Amino acid sequence: MKIWRIVGVVVGVVVLAGVLFTAYALITVTHGGNEQAQQPAAAGDPADLPAQMARGEYLARAADCAACHTTPGGRPFAGGVAFKLPFGTIYSSNITPDKETGIGDWSDDDFVRALHAGVDKEGRPLYPAFPYTSYTALSRDDIVAIKAYLFSLPAVHQAPPPNELSFPYNQRWALGLWSAVFLKKERFQPESGKSEAWNRGAYLATALGHCGECHTPRNVAFAMDESRAFAGSELQGWKAYNITSDKEHGIGDWSEQDLVDYFSKGHAAGRGTASGPMSEVVGYSLQYLTPSDLTALVTYLRDVKPQRGGEPVPPAPVAAQVAAAGGLGEQLFVGACAGCHLDSGQGRQTDYAMLVGLRSVRDPRATNLTQIIINGSSLHVGGQEVFMPSFGDAYSDAEIAALSNYVTSHFGGQQGTLSADDVARRR
Ligand code: HEC
Ligand code: HEC
Numbered sequence: 001m002k003i004w005r006i007v008g009v010v011v012g013v014v015v016l017a018g019v020l021f022t023a024y025a026l027i028t029v030t031h032g033g034n035e036q037a038q039q040p041a042a043a044g045d046p047a048d049l050p051a052q053m054a055r056g057e058y059l060a061r062a063a064d065c066a067a068c069h070t071t072p073g074g075r076p077f078a079g080g081v082a083f084k085l086p087f088g089t090i091y092s093s094n095i096t097p098d099k100e101t102g103i104g105d106w107s108d109d110d111f112v113r114a115l116h117a118g119v120d121k122e123g124r125p126l127y128p129a130f131p132y133t134s135y136t137a138l139s140r141d142d143i144v145a146i147k148a149y150l151f152s153l154p155a156v157h158q159a160p161p162p163n164e165l166s167f168p169y170n171q172r173w174a175l176g177l178w179s180a181v182f183l184k185k186e187r188f189q190p191e192s193g194k195s196e197a198w199n200r201g202a203y204l205a206t207a208l209g210h211c212g213e214c215h216t217p218r219n220v221a222f223a224m225d226e227s228r229a230f231a232g233s234e235l236q237g238w239k240a241y242n243i244t245s246d247k248e249h250g251i252g253d254w255s256e257q258d259l260v261d262y263f264s265k266g267h268a269a270g271r272g273t274a275s276g277p278m279s280e281v282v283g284y285s286l287q288y289l290t291p292s293d294l295t296a297l298v299t300y301l302r303d304v305k306p307q308r309g310g311e312p313v314p315p316a317p318v319a320a321q322v323a324a325a326g327g328l329g330e331q332l333f334v335g336a337c338a339g340c341h342l343d344s345g346q347g348r349q350t351d352y353a354m355l356v357g358l359r360s361v362r363d364p365r366a367t368n369l370t371q372i373i374i375n376g377s378s379l380h381v382g383g384q385e386v387f388m389p390s391f392g393d394a395y396s397d398a399e400i401a402a403l404s405n406y407v408t409s410h411f412g413g414q415q416g417t418l419s420a421d422d423v424a425r426r427r
């Protein structure tokens with residue numbers, strides 16, 4: 001009996017520690033505002049900037065380090081970004097070269113070990129909100145280049161607030177147990193039968209861009225289920241859609257150009273607009289990829305094993321449907337939304353406000369649609385802000401349900417079935 005009790009405790013702790021992964025799900029809570037932090041250029045004249053620093057700057061963008069280590073309006077990489085969890089709050093670390101509050105006295109080996117093994121300078125396990133489960137695949141050279149870039153920036157003397165976690169979640173040793181089971185400390189291995197572009201794309205998507213941290217379903221212990229890579233998952237009330245090459249469930253029927261547009265501009269006509277957590281991925285990271293890296297990423301994604309997962313995406317209507325009885329939803333749309341989106345859904349002034357055919361308006365459960373209505377969205381791209389205001393405070397649950405059912409039927413050709421209670425649960 002005793003052995004089973006021990007096994008039970010171990011399994012319990014592993015699962016508990018896994019729950020910490022929900023940390024990841026809450027990243028954008030603190031980023032909601034219209035201000036988006038920017039990643040600075042490496043210090044020094046670009047002409048004589050050592051190549052390693054410039055490469056490190058590029059890699060830091062591709063790995064999206066700033067999204068989690070810079071608070072909106074705060075000093076670059078000084079940390080303190082809050083990750084709100086059901087059982088408390090943890091804060092990201094200061095990764096500027098300050099010797100006391102940052103990582104100024106870390107050696108290259110210390111830094112490489114943090115990204116490969118998820119431990120700090122003293123070897124203490126780090127919370128997997130820091131996505132080392134993906135960074136573990138990065139090459140040592142790339143990690144050292146990122147460090148060279150970070151160390152070229154000003155040191156910021158600023159300690160992040162102490163974590164506010166209750167027992168047992170404040171027990172870092174439990175994380176060690178979790179990663180002993182679920183962290184595969186393996187570097188990226190190119191596949192020999194595939195092209196150079198494909199392999200570069202695989203490295204960008206898995207090791208650097210950590211797309212799977214949001215788009216891959218998790219198992220019971222909250223580890224990424226690699227057998228279902230990119231088959232879609234949910235985080236913080238948002239669907240991170242299936243992005244495998246399946247034509248009905250994934251993005252198999254997007255053209256190469258659709259994908260390039262989506263990643264470089266945050267919008268692909270008639271396909272999608274990057275909102276919520278994905279607007280940050282585009283804003284901080286993907287829009288800065290070189291054309292050849294973009295092509296590589298797209299080459300890889302279009303070849304990801306097709307998987308079903310989530311609901312199939314219903315075919316897009318060619319134009320807005322004439323709603324038979326729009327009722328309250330139609331009234332609200334005309335009053336509050338048509339000014340920017342037009343009744344045709346084509347979008348006024350900016351293509352970004354085009355609604356016809358987007359996945360968010362074709363989902364009868366309207367998951368991301370309600371998130372956008374409640375929280376608004378902000379995308380920083382090409383030096384501009386594309387902004388959609390939030391309506392969560394302006395409308396009741398019943399009004400948001402009516403509005404969203406109208407949008408789903410009018411622009412998505414689907415019967416929306418959302419109730420006021422559904423909206424209340426999503427707030
Ligand atoms: C999704 C959010 C996220 C991303 C992306 C991210 N980090 Fe972090 N990072 C964190 C959090 C949260 C912590 C604190 C973990 C803890 O306290 O256990 C952290 C901790 C660290 C630490 C440990 C510092 C210390 O003093 O112990 C280092 C080093 C680090 N991150 C570097 C990076 C680098 C380099 C990148 C980009 C390649 C990066 N991080 C990307 C969230 C993130
Ligand atoms: C922080 C979580 C997160 C990360 C990391 C992330 N995504 Fe996303 N992604 C999302 C969410 C949420 C959506 C839905 C956005 C919306 O509804 O506007 C999305 C949407 C998409 C879409 C549009 C799918 C559709 O059918 O409309 C594509 C394509 C995509 N992501 C690709 C990627 C790639 C490639 C990466 C890695 C380079 C990546 N994502 C990283 C959360 C994430």
Ligand code: HEC
Binds near residue numbers: 353
């Ligand atoms: C001030 C102009 C403006 C108003 C008013 C506005 N929107 Fe938007 N909306 C935008 C812009 C710009 C985008 C694209 C930016 C983004 O998604 O980050 C957008 C995006 C969207 C999307 C697509 C998001 C996605 O990722 O698929 C939906 C759906 C949407 N709006 C619905 C509404 C509804 C419903 C209303 C009324 C309650 C509304 N909008 C009011 C400007 C506006």
